[in-house]
Amino acid sequence: MMPFSSPDILFTNARLLDPASGLDSPGSLLVSRGLIADHGGSLGVPDGATVVDCGGAVLAPGLIDLRASLGEPGNEYRETIDSAAEAAAAGGITTLCALPDTETPLDDPALLQYVWRRGEALGSLSILPYGAATRACAGKDLSEFGLLKEAGAIAFTDGTHAIGNARVMRLALSYARAFGSFIVQHPEEPDLARGGVATEGEMASRMGLAGIHPAAESMMVARDIALARITKGHVHFAHVSTGAALDLIRQAKDEGLRVTCDTAPPYFDLNETAIGDFRTYAKLSPPLRREEDRLAVVAALQNGTIDAIASDHQPRDADDKRLPFAQAAAGGAGLATVLGVTLARVHGGDLSLLDALALLTCKPATLLGLETGRLTRGALADLVMFDLERGWKVEAGKLPGKAQNSPFDGRPLEGRVMGTWKAGKRVFG
Amino acid sequence: MIAYPHRHLLALQGLEPPYIADLLDLAESYALLNRSGKTQRDQLKGRTLINLFFEDSTRTRTSFELAGKRLGADVINMSVSQSSVNKGETLLDTASTLNAMHCDLLVVRHAQSGAPALLSQKVDAAVINAGDGTHEHPTQALLDALTIRRHKGSLENLVVAICGDVLHSRVARSNIHLLSAMNCRVRVVAPPTLLPAEVERMGVEVFHDMKTGLRDADVVMMLRLQKERMAGGLVPSAREYFRFFGLDAAKLAVAKPDAIVMHPGPMNRGVEIDSAVADDPVRSVIGEQVEMGVAVRMAVLDILSRNLRRNARP
Numbered sequence: 001m002m003p004f005s006s007p008d009i010l011f012t013n014a015r016l017l018d019p020a021s022g023l024d025s026p027g028s029l030l031v032s033r034g035l036i037a038d039h040g041g042s043l044g045v046p047d048g049a050t051v052v053d054c055g056g057a058v059l060a061p062g063l064i065d066l067r068a069s070l071g072e073p074g075n076e077y078r079e080t081i082d083s084a085a086e087a088a089a090a091g092g093i094t095t096l097c098a099l100p101d102t103e104t105p106l107d108d109p110a111l112l113q114y115v116w117r118r119g120e121a122l123g124s125l126s127i128l129p130y131g132a133a134t135r136a137c138a139g140k141d142l143s144e145f146g147l148l149k150e151a152g153a154i155a156f157t158d159g160t161h162a163i164g165n166a167r168v169m170r171l172a173l174s175y176a177r178a179f180g181s182f183i184v185q186h187p188e189e190p191d192l193a194r195g196g197v198a199t200e201g202e203m204a205s206r207m208g209l210a211g212i213h214p215a216a217e218s219m220m221v222a223r224d225i226a227l228a229r230i231t232k233g234h235v236h237f238a239h240v241s242t243g244a245a246l247d248l249i250r251q252a253k254d255e256g257l258r259v260t261c262d263t264a265p266p267y268f269d270l271n272e273t274a275i276g277d278f279r280t281y282a283k284l285s286p287p288l289r290r291e292e293d294r295l296a297v298v299a300a301l302q303n304g305t306i307d308a309i310a311s312d313h314q315p316r317d318a319d320d321k322r323l324p325f326a327q328a329a330a331g332g333a334g335l336a337t338v339l340g341v342t343l344a345r346v347h348g349g350d351l352s353l354l355d356a357l358a359l360l361t362c363k364p365a366t367l368l369g370l371e372t373g374r375l376t377r378g379a380l381a382d383l384v385m386f387d388l389e390r391g392w393k394v395e396a397g398k399l400p401g402k403a404q405n406s407p408f409d410g411r412p413l414e415g416r417v418m419g420t421w422k423a424g425k426r427v428f429g
Numbered sequence: 430m431i432a433y434p435h436r437h438l439l440a441l442q443g444l445e446p447p448y449i450a451d452l453l454d455l456a457e458s459y460a461l462l463n464r465s466g467k468t469q470r471d472q473l474k475g476r477t478l479i480n481l482f483f484e485d486s487t488r489t490r491t492s493f494e495l496a497g498k499r500l501g502a503d504v505i506n507m508s509v510s511q512s513s514v515n516k517g518e519t520l521l522d523t524a525s526t527l528n529a530m531h532c533d534l535l536v537v538r539h540a541q542s543g544a545p546a547l548l549s550q551k552v553d554a555a556v557i558n559a560g561d562g563t564h565e566h567p568t569q570a571l572l573d574a575l576t577i578r579r580h581k582g583s584l585e586n587l588v589v590a591i592c593g594d595v596l597h598s599r600v601a602r603s604n605i606h607l608l609s610a611m612n613c614r615v616r617v618v619a620p621p622t623l624l625p626a627e628v629e630r631m632g633v634e635v636f637h638d639m640k641t642g643l644r645d646a647d648v649v650m651m652l653r654l655q656k657e658r659m660a661g662g663l664v665p666s667a668r669e670y671f672r673f674f675g676l677d678a679a680k681l682a683v684a685k686p687d688a689i690v691m692h693p694g695p696m697n698r699g700v701e702i703d704s705a706v707a708d709d710p711v712r713s714v715i716g717e718q719v720e721m722g723v724a725v726r727m728a729v730l731d732i733l734s735r736n737l738r739r740n741a742r743p
């Protein structure tokens with residue numbers, strides 16, 4: 001993204017937070033020509049600079065969303081790139097990695113470049129598309145990793161489709177090494193999960209819903225860890241939601257394998273009881289888990305097993321959700337709430353503010369090889385300002401952007417985005 | 430009699446025992462009236478009852494139709510073809526259509542768990558779940574309970590064995606909730622492939638063998654095994670199923686000598702039940718279940734009509 005040529009901005013009276021360096025102190029930050037020029041205890045006001053008084057609010061690197069789905073291209077009725085950008089800005093997100101399993105899958109360099117360019121044209125959000133790991137995300141034939149990477153693919157995945165075939169996954173992990181890239185897996189054994197719409201157990205049994213056993217996740221994680229071991233490839237597990245899978249990932253990391261993972265806010269904030277009364281907004285993939293698994297996810301956020309928090313944004317239209325539970329589309333909107341729900345773990349005493357923010361900024365940046373996500377002098381001024389204490393309530397129907405299908409509908413949150421800047425340009429607030 | 434506290438009857442899970450007992454008492458009185466020939470009443474005069482069936486049904490639909498007519502309601506049957514159901518919006522389109530028709534009581538059967546609950550959020554009518562997916566079938570469990578009570582005097586401490594495809598059975602779930610609430614000892618007897626996960630947490634004892642599961646049972650309740658379960662690999666064959674899980678005289682012999690045999694219908698003779706048992710005039714109460722169905726549905730319609738939002742138009 002080109003630096004924005006505008007007057008300098010001096011942020012004063014901020015609580016500067018930089019998880020990468022551990023900085024947490026009151027001070028000022030100067031943005032010049034779209035870049036972070038300086039920050040410190042007190043900076044003079046340069047001539048002609050705009051002053052933004054943060055009033056004690058937090059000023060931190062803009063969030064990097066490791067995984068989000070866009071409706072475009074193909075399902076614009078759910079979400080357009082413009083509407084996703086609006087929601088992202090309101091959520092403090094300045095970089096978004098888009099999943100390739102759109103209606104028209106991103107398995108061709110031209111398509112991928114189209115999405116990337118759409119992001120550039122917005123000027124408010126960098127969109128970094130994943131390349132499809134297999135053609136049409138169908139799980140059979142590898143796509144052109146090299147050409148896709150040249151076109152801007154940040155990594156490779158079939159998005160919400162698990163790569164079920166072990167041989168294909170082995171090839172993908174091997175071949176990605178040639179281009180220094182990695183494979184993001186939707187860890188769910190497809191045959192075991194087929195037809196299921198909720199986590200198998202008492203809750204689903206009582207509701208008469210077909211269940212997916214949590215082992216569908218840990219089985220796939222175990223298989224792919226074995227494949228990472230024999231290929232020396234890098235596998236990244238998306239939205240890990242069970243204690244069993246997290247234990248395996250912990251062991252693989254301790255063994256020195258190239259295994260990373262993320263989770264998403266629903267899996268550390270909600271449990272399966274959210275689907276009570278057949279609430280389809282809480283129908284997600286993977287399904288919401290039991291309380292003990294939610295607690296295991298929180299513990300893995302604390303001990304570093306989880307490398308990042310992704311929004312796992314899945315835009316859905318009201319008509320996709322106003323259906324009997326089994327027929328309703330899975331997925332929840334997440335761009336506007338990812339920070340607030342993560343901060344709930346800070347307010348709840350589970351995570352320090354710096355550790356929580358690291359999972360949304362410098363840690364995903366490191367994983368993706370990005371230079372953003374840090375308050376580094378000379379870096380693009382991608383910034384978020386938020387009031388850690390300000391309360392608000394998630395209300396489906398009143399969220400920014402088109403997708404209103406929040407699993408957190410009705411949830412009160414503490415911590416609200418007050419402003420977002422992309423390359424020094426204010427894009428929200 | 431205490432006032433029923435809900436607008437709809439969507440599930441028996443969570444319904445308190447006094448309300449169940451009241452419904453059964455009222456149904457019993459309707460059963461007596463029906464037998465005496467004094468069938469025509471006017472509780473529902475001026476009310477519109479719509480039977481909205483998204484799945485084929487003869488028995489349940491007819492039973493609700495008869496119940497509504499005996500109480501003086503205007504009864505309309507609507508069947509919606511499966512192909513249009515799959516276009517989900519139809520369900521809510523249907524809801525607005527029904528609102529425009531000023532329907533008072535809506536009886537819904539649907540292949541999807543939770544569909545009546547979804548409709549209940551959108552319609553003005555009182556919704557009665559007549560079977561939703563593999564979730565619940567409340568009036569079936571009520572009629573089963575009434576049938577049992579008439580034979581055993583009380584539900585208290587009875588041993589009830591529910592046998593067969595519990596996994597896919599909404600009848601089983603509603604019966605488990607009701608009978609447990611009324612202090613029965615409920616057993617489920619089935620191969621593990623036909624049991625819901627953690628079914629024991631619903632308060633039942635689990636058996637995989639008919640001869641131990643039926644031992645000293647007061648009531649043996651058989652469930653229908655749908656043919657497609659064989660195709661799905663849950664059961665290898667009908668003959669194996671009948672050999673190990675079908676009810677015949679030999680398996681029934683371990684139950685109490687006066688144990689009754691029940692089946693919600695329609696039966697697969699020779700699959701889950703032997704004809705000799707199904708037609709046994711002493712042990713089988715399958716015919717009486719159908720009779721009690723009308724009485725129970727009259728009671729449900731009667732009780733829900735007292736909580737309607739809209740006043741009756743004379």
